[in-house]
Amino acid sequence: MCVRVYGAAENWGWHQFVLRRVLKSLYVTNGSFTIACRIKVLQKDPLDVPPPDIGSHLGRLLECPDGGGSDVTFVLDGEEFPAHRAVLAARSPVFKAQLLGSMADASMPSITLHDIAPATFKVMLRFMHSASGFMYTDAWPADAELGDSPDEMLQHLLAAADRFALDRLKLLCASKLWDNVSVDTVAATLMCAETYNCPELKKKCIGFFGEGKNFKTKALLTDGFVQLAQQFPSILHELRDKVGG
Numbered sequence: 345m346c347v348r349v350y351g352a353a354e355n356w357g358w359h360q361f362v363l364r365r366v367l368k369s370l371y372v373t374n375g376s377f378t379i380a381c382r383i384k385v386l387q388k389d390p391l392d393v394p395p396p397d398i399g400s401h402l403g404r405l406l407e408c409p410d411g412g413g414s415d416v417t418f419v420l421d422g423e424e425f426p427a428h429r430a431v432l433a434a435r436s437p438v439f440k441a442q443l444l445g446s447m448a449d450a451s452m453p454s455i456t457l458h459d460i461a462p463a464t465f466k467v468m469l470r471f472m473h474s475a476s477g478f479m480y481t482d483a484w485p486a487d488a489e490l491g492d493s494p495d496e497m498l499q500h501l502l503a504a505a506d507r508f509a510l511d512r513l514k515l516l517c518a519s520k521l522w523d524n525v526s527v528d529t530v531a532a533t534l535m536c537a538e539t540y541n542c543p544e545l546k547k548k549c550i551g552f553f554g555e556g557k558n559f560k561t562k563a564l565l566t567d568g569f570v571q572l573a574q575q576f577p578s579i580l581h582e583l584r585d586k587v588g589g
Contacts, residue, residue, distance in 0.1 A: 415429050416429050419455070420456075420462045421461075429444060431472065432472055436472060436508045437509050438508045438509050439472075461500060464501055468510070498521050499517075502540050503539070506540040531568030534546060
Protein backbone atom coordinates (compact mmCIF):
# COMPACT_ATOMS: atom_id res chain seq x y z
CA MET A 345 0.00 0.00 0.00
CA CYS A 346 1.28 3.46 -0.88
CA VAL A 347 0.54 6.93 0.41
CA ARG A 348 0.74 10.13 -1.56
CA VAL A 349 0.31 13.64 -0.25
CA TYR A 350 -1.30 16.00 -2.73
CA GLY A 351 -0.91 19.75 -2.82
CA ALA A 352 -3.10 22.45 -4.30
CA ALA A 353 -0.43 23.16 -6.90
CA GLU A 354 2.18 21.10 -8.67
CA ASN A 355 4.99 22.43 -6.53
CA TRP A 356 3.23 21.68 -3.22
CA GLY A 357 3.45 18.46 -1.20
CA TRP A 358 5.12 15.19 -2.04
CA HIS A 359 5.44 14.10 -5.63
CA GLN A 360 6.46 10.52 -4.98
CA PHE A 361 4.64 7.54 -3.51
CA VAL A 362 5.89 6.38 -0.15
CA LEU A 363 5.86 2.71 0.58
CA ARG A 364 3.81 1.82 3.62
CA ARG A 365 6.56 -0.27 5.15
CA VAL A 366 8.99 2.65 4.84
CA LEU A 367 6.53 5.04 6.36
CA LYS A 368 5.79 2.59 9.18
CA SER A 369 9.39 1.82 9.94
CA LEU A 370 10.52 5.44 10.01
CA TYR A 371 7.61 7.43 11.34
CA VAL A 372 4.92 5.27 12.93
CA THR A 373 4.96 5.06 16.73
CA ASN A 374 2.33 3.10 18.63
CA GLY A 375 0.23 2.76 15.51
CA SER A 376 0.13 6.43 14.55
CA PHE A 377 2.26 9.19 13.10
CA THR A 378 2.17 12.96 13.14
CA ILE A 379 2.10 15.22 10.12
CA ALA A 380 3.41 18.75 10.69
CA CYS A 381 2.42 21.42 8.23
CA ARG A 382 2.46 25.18 7.93
CA ILE A 383 -0.42 27.18 6.51
CA LYS A 384 -0.05 30.67 5.17
CA VAL A 385 -3.17 32.72 4.48
CA LEU A 386 -2.72 35.20 1.66
CA GLN A 387 -4.93 38.28 1.80
CA LYS A 388 -5.54 40.74 -0.94
CA ASP A 389 -4.80 44.37 -0.18
CA PRO A 390 -8.18 45.90 0.72
CA LEU A 391 -9.48 48.96 -1.05
CA ASP A 392 -9.80 52.07 1.06
CA VAL A 393 -13.50 52.61 1.63
CA PRO A 394 -14.58 55.87 3.26
CA PRO A 395 -16.80 55.71 6.36
CA PRO A 396 -20.57 56.01 5.98
CA ASP A 397 -21.60 59.58 5.28
CA ILE A 398 -25.35 59.37 4.85
CA GLY A 399 -25.82 61.12 8.17
CA SER A 400 -23.89 64.19 7.02
CA HIS A 401 -25.81 64.22 3.73
CA LEU A 402 -29.14 64.13 5.52
CA GLY A 403 -27.92 66.80 7.89
CA ARG A 404 -27.26 69.15 5.00
CA LEU A 405 -30.92 68.99 4.08
CA LEU A 406 -31.68 71.03 7.17
CA GLU A 407 -29.14 73.65 6.18
CA CYS A 408 -30.48 74.24 2.67
CA PRO A 409 -32.01 77.71 2.22
CA ASP A 410 -35.03 76.20 0.46
CA GLY A 411 -35.54 73.52 3.09
CA GLY A 412 -33.86 70.77 1.09
CA GLY A 413 -37.09 69.55 -0.45
CA SER A 414 -38.97 69.64 2.86
CA ASP A 415 -42.66 68.83 2.77
CA VAL A 416 -43.74 69.97 6.23
CA THR A 417 -42.95 72.96 8.43
CA PHE A 418 -43.16 73.04 12.20
CA VAL A 419 -43.90 76.33 13.93
CA LEU A 420 -42.78 76.89 17.53
CA ASP A 421 -43.19 80.30 19.15
CA GLY A 422 -43.26 81.91 15.71
CA GLU A 423 -40.06 80.19 14.55
CA GLU A 424 -40.31 77.86 11.54
CA PHE A 425 -38.48 74.55 11.05
CA PRO A 426 -38.76 72.84 7.65
CA ALA A 427 -38.52 69.05 7.79
CA HIS A 428 -39.23 65.85 5.87
CA ARG A 429 -42.24 63.70 6.70
CA ALA A 430 -40.69 60.42 5.56
CA VAL A 431 -37.55 60.89 7.65
CA LEU A 432 -39.41 61.88 10.80
CA ALA A 433 -41.93 59.07 10.36
CA ALA A 434 -39.11 56.56 9.97
CA ARG A 435 -37.47 57.74 13.18
CA SER A 436 -40.47 58.25 15.43
CA PRO A 437 -43.71 56.23 15.72
CA VAL A 438 -45.37 59.34 17.12
CA PHE A 439 -44.45 61.41 14.07
CA LYS A 440 -45.43 58.48 11.84
CA ALA A 441 -48.96 58.52 13.23
CA GLN A 442 -49.10 62.31 13.09
CA LEU A 443 -47.62 62.86 9.63
CA LEU A 444 -48.58 59.76 7.65
CA GLY A 445 -51.64 58.49 9.48
CA SER A 446 -55.27 59.53 9.58
CA MET A 447 -54.73 62.59 11.78
CA ALA A 448 -55.49 66.02 10.34
CA ASP A 449 -51.79 66.94 10.50
CA ALA A 450 -51.08 64.42 7.73
CA SER A 451 -52.49 66.81 5.15
CA MET A 452 -51.29 70.07 6.66
CA PRO A 453 -48.17 71.76 5.25
CA SER A 454 -47.58 73.63 8.52
CA ILE A 455 -47.95 72.25 12.06
CA THR A 456 -47.78 74.27 15.26
CA LEU A 457 -46.26 72.56 18.28
CA HIS A 458 -46.68 73.64 21.88
CA ASP A 459 -44.84 72.91 25.12
CA ILE A 460 -41.44 72.53 23.47
CA ALA A 461 -38.83 75.27 23.07
CA PRO A 462 -37.49 76.07 19.58
CA ALA A 463 -33.90 75.41 20.70
CA THR A 464 -34.87 71.98 22.02
CA PHE A 465 -36.79 71.11 18.87
CA LYS A 466 -33.87 72.17 16.68
CA VAL A 467 -31.47 69.81 18.46
CA MET A 468 -34.04 67.00 18.37
CA LEU A 469 -34.67 67.58 14.67
CA ARG A 470 -30.98 67.17 13.90
CA PHE A 471 -31.07 63.96 15.90
CA MET A 472 -34.02 62.57 13.97
CA HIS A 473 -32.51 63.12 10.54
CA SER A 474 -29.43 60.97 11.05
CA ALA A 475 -28.85 57.54 9.56
CA SER A 476 -28.19 55.88 12.88
CA GLY A 477 -29.50 57.98 15.71
CA PHE A 478 -29.44 61.76 15.59
CA MET A 479 -32.36 62.52 13.39
CA TYR A 480 -30.27 64.18 10.70
CA THR A 481 -26.63 63.94 11.76
CA ASP A 482 -26.02 61.42 14.59
CA ALA A 483 -23.73 64.02 16.14
CA TRP A 484 -24.17 64.97 19.77
CA PRO A 485 -24.86 68.72 19.89
CA ALA A 486 -21.96 71.04 20.55
CA ASP A 487 -21.76 72.74 23.93
CA ALA A 488 -22.96 75.98 22.35
CA GLU A 489 -26.19 74.29 21.25
CA LEU A 490 -26.90 73.22 24.82
CA GLY A 491 -26.94 76.87 25.91
CA ASP A 492 -25.89 78.37 29.19
CA SER A 493 -27.63 75.63 31.22
CA PRO A 494 -26.66 72.28 29.66
CA ASP A 495 -28.43 70.21 32.32
CA GLU A 496 -31.65 72.14 31.77
CA MET A 497 -31.41 71.58 28.02
CA LEU A 498 -30.72 67.89 28.56
CA GLN A 499 -33.84 67.64 30.71
CA HIS A 500 -35.88 69.35 27.97
CA LEU A 501 -34.39 67.01 25.37
CA LEU A 502 -35.20 63.98 27.49
CA ALA A 503 -38.79 65.24 27.78
CA ALA A 504 -39.00 65.70 24.00
CA ALA A 505 -37.50 62.26 23.42
CA ASP A 506 -40.15 60.74 25.67
CA ARG A 507 -42.90 62.68 23.90
CA PHE A 508 -41.86 61.51 20.45
CA ALA A 509 -40.65 58.02 21.45
CA LEU A 510 -36.99 58.57 20.58
CA ASP A 511 -35.52 55.92 22.84
CA ARG A 512 -31.88 56.37 21.87
CA LEU A 513 -31.95 60.13 22.37
CA LYS A 514 -33.67 59.57 25.69
CA LEU A 515 -30.91 57.27 26.93
CA LEU A 516 -28.19 59.58 25.64
CA CYS A 517 -29.70 62.47 27.58
CA ALA A 518 -30.04 60.27 30.65
CA SER A 519 -26.41 59.26 30.37
CA LYS A 520 -25.24 62.87 30.11
CA LEU A 521 -27.40 63.91 33.05
CA TRP A 522 -25.99 61.09 35.13
CA ASP A 523 -22.45 62.09 34.21
CA ASN A 524 -23.15 65.55 35.63
CA VAL A 525 -25.11 64.47 38.71
CA SER A 526 -24.14 65.89 42.09
CA VAL A 527 -25.61 66.30 45.55
CA ASP A 528 -27.14 69.59 44.37
CA THR A 529 -28.68 68.23 41.16
CA VAL A 530 -29.63 64.63 41.90
CA ALA A 531 -33.14 65.48 43.15
CA ALA A 532 -33.98 67.45 40.01
CA THR A 533 -32.53 64.68 37.86
CA LEU A 534 -34.60 62.10 39.71
CA MET A 535 -37.76 64.17 39.16
CA CYS A 536 -36.96 64.34 35.46
CA ALA A 537 -36.46 60.58 35.30
CA GLU A 538 -39.75 59.92 37.08
CA THR A 539 -41.71 62.47 35.07
CA TYR A 540 -40.53 61.25 31.69
CA ASN A 541 -40.46 57.52 32.37
CA CYS A 542 -36.74 56.85 32.37
CA PRO A 543 -36.26 53.91 34.78
CA GLU A 544 -32.56 53.58 34.00
CA LEU A 545 -31.82 57.10 35.19
CA LYS A 546 -34.21 56.78 38.14
CA LYS A 547 -32.39 53.68 39.38
CA LYS A 548 -29.05 55.46 39.20
CA CYS A 549 -30.34 58.48 41.13
CA ILE A 550 -31.93 56.39 43.86
CA GLY A 551 -28.65 54.51 44.16
CA PHE A 552 -26.88 57.85 44.55
CA PHE A 553 -29.27 58.81 47.37
CA GLY A 554 -28.72 55.35 48.80
CA GLU A 555 -25.22 56.33 49.79
CA GLY A 556 -26.04 57.32 53.37
CA LYS A 557 -23.94 60.44 53.45
CA ASN A 558 -25.73 61.86 50.39
CA PHE A 559 -29.23 61.26 51.71
CA LYS A 560 -28.65 62.43 55.25
CA THR A 561 -26.65 65.57 54.55
CA LYS A 562 -26.69 68.09 51.69
CA ALA A 563 -29.05 66.33 49.22
CA LEU A 564 -31.81 66.20 51.82
CA LEU A 565 -31.61 69.97 52.35
CA THR A 566 -31.76 71.13 48.73
CA ASP A 567 -34.74 72.90 47.16
CA GLY A 568 -34.81 70.13 44.59
CA PHE A 569 -35.43 67.53 47.27
CA VAL A 570 -38.32 69.57 48.68
CA GLN A 571 -39.92 69.68 45.22
CA LEU A 572 -39.27 65.98 44.78
CA ALA A 573 -41.03 65.17 48.04
CA GLN A 574 -43.99 67.36 47.11
CA GLN A 575 -44.46 66.07 43.56
CA PHE A 576 -43.51 62.43 44.05
CA PRO A 577 -44.09 61.41 47.66
CA SER A 578 -44.02 57.73 46.66
CA ILE A 579 -40.33 58.08 45.83
CA LEU A 580 -39.65 58.89 49.48
CA HIS A 581 -40.66 55.35 50.38
CA GLU A 582 -38.22 53.99 47.81
CA LEU A 583 -35.48 56.19 49.21
CA ARG A 584 -36.18 55.15 52.78
CA ASP A 585 -36.03 51.50 51.75
CA LYS A 586 -32.73 52.16 50.02
CA VAL A 587 -31.04 53.93 52.91
CA GLY A 588 -32.68 51.77 55.55
CA GLY A 589 -34.36 54.50 57.50
